Amino acid sequence: MESPGASTRRARWLGAGCLAALVACSAPADSLVACSAPGESPDVEPGVLVITADRVFDGRGGVLEERGVVVHEGRISAVLPLADLPDAAPRLDFPGGSILPGFVDTHVHLDWHFGEDGRLARGAPPEQSALHAVENGIRMLEAGFTTIQSLGSPVDGPVRDIIARGVVPGPRIITSLGSLSARTGGPDAMRAEVERLANRGADAIKIFASESSRDGGGPTLSQEQLDAACGAARERGLRTLVHAHGPVSASRAAEAGCTTIEHGSLLDQATLDLLAERGLFFDPNTYLIVANYLEQKERYLGIGNYTEEGFALMEANIEGRMEVFRNGLATAELRVVFGTDAVAGAHGQNIREAFARVEQGGQAPEDLIVALTSLAAESLELEDEIGTVAEGYVSDLVVVEGDPAADVRALGEVRLVVRDGRLHWLRDPGS
Numbered sequence: 001m002e003s004p005g006a007s008t009r010r011a012r013w014l015g016a017g018c019l020a021a022l023v024a025c026s027a028p029a030d031s032l033v034a035c036s037a038p039g040e041s042p043d044v045e046p047g048v049l050v051i052t053a054d055r056v057f058d059g060r061g062g063v064l065e066e067r068g069v070v071v072h073e074g075r076i077s078a079v080l081p082l083a084d085l086p087d088a089a090p091r092l093d094f095p096g097g098s099i100l101p102g103f104v105d106t107h108v109h110l111d112w113h114f115g116e117d118g119r120l121a122r123g124a125p126p127e128q129s130a131l132h133a134v135e136n137g138i139r140m141l142e143a144g145f146t147t148i149q150s151l152g153s154p155v156d157g158p159v160r161d162i163i164a165r166g167v168v169p170g171p172r173i174i175t176s177l178g179s180l181s182a183r184t185g186g187p188d189a190m191r192a193e194v195e196r197l198a199n200r201g202a203d204a205i206k207i208f209a210s211e212s213s214r215d216g217g218g219p220t221l222s223q224e225q226l227d228a229a230c231g232a233a234r235e236r237g238l239r240t241l242v243h244a245h246g247p248v249s250a251s252r253a254a255e256a257g258c259t260t261i262e263h264g265s266l267l268d269q270a271t272l273d274l275l276a277e278r279g280l281f282f283d284p285n286t287y288l289i290v291a292n293y294l295e296q297k298e299r300y301l302g303i304g305n306y307t308e309e310g311f312a313l314m315e316a317n318i319e320g321r322m323e324v325f326r327n328g329l330a331t332a333e334l335r336v337v338f339g340t341d342a343v344a345g346a347h348g349q350n351i352r353e354a355f356a357r358v359e360q361g362g363q364a365p366e367d368l369i370v371a372l373t374s375l376a377a378e379s380l381e382l383e384d385e386i387g388t389v390a391e392g393y394v395s396d397l398v399v400v401e402g403d404p405a406a407d408v409r410a411l412g413e414v415r416l417v418v419r420d421g422r423l424h425w426l427r428d429p430g431s
């Protein structure tokens, strides 16, 4: 049901904007305004769409006032002052809003979901997991996340490939398809497993080098095992994402030349310095993971290591995680990226991690936006394609209401998501 003022607000929000018929959209039909057909004007090429807002965050720390982003066939063809925009192009205006690069979450678990009994579904049939992965992907896309890295499950592969075909909406998916751990075996078995996953189409290699935080987070892999795993991945051109909570496991991963430390919830300053010195990325999952577990506790409790003791360990280190995050930000040259470790219940709420990093962790909103976009893209080796609003980049864009540099909560006020040039979602701000 619309409130009486909704259509007025929509008109104000969209201004005289038009939507090109080229744009595929999963939004409710009544939230779209269609005007000129593509190719109607001889001055404008078919497939061009202009999006304007009060400001454009370029994803690299720059803010451009009063600009329009020109999208053409999946790429950003220009970012121009309002006066220089092509007059006849279909156009969406967002007065009061901000345009940003599509958000990137470098650590999610795409297929985790609750079963029909409302509890964490472990060992669900793959077809069920795949469909939940699609649903989780849509939830994250609608929250502005146009790229996610899933660490990772076999069903991620077909979900990734189906979404990449461009019919089923979803974020760009990068996946490890599985993981290596102490159970994998010695160095030779590590190398063999990297080969197996690489041959099956893994985009990166996930390695468990420490216990879970619910089991204390101690090291579980030797230096030789990590050398073998990260070395074999490097030979295949694959990045390595190492689950490491404590200093020993993270230091071994740094020595082994791995790419990114995930979690690091117990890291000390010496280890943070080592990560910086060796050029590793640090992906602290600072807030959402534990907040979601505590909010959804009854749906996890009693399954695997989701015990009362495990929850107590996580709860006891909430401030410790935030402190490691703050120390990470203060560590010279350390690249701290945006990842949430979103599991069942957290998909689509990823941006709450951003709120906490700014409001509790003290990160400047401008720096948070860089970590969420271009820096996260760099950690995925996609910095030339995504994470930046500039000519030539893939047109992955998010429009939010308000100014996230003034109030980070604006990042949760998503109005439009463009993924690879396709407009996927547009919500009436009055609804």
Ligand SMILES: [Zn+2]
Binding pocket: 107, 108, 109, 151, 341
């Ligand atoms: Zn994880």
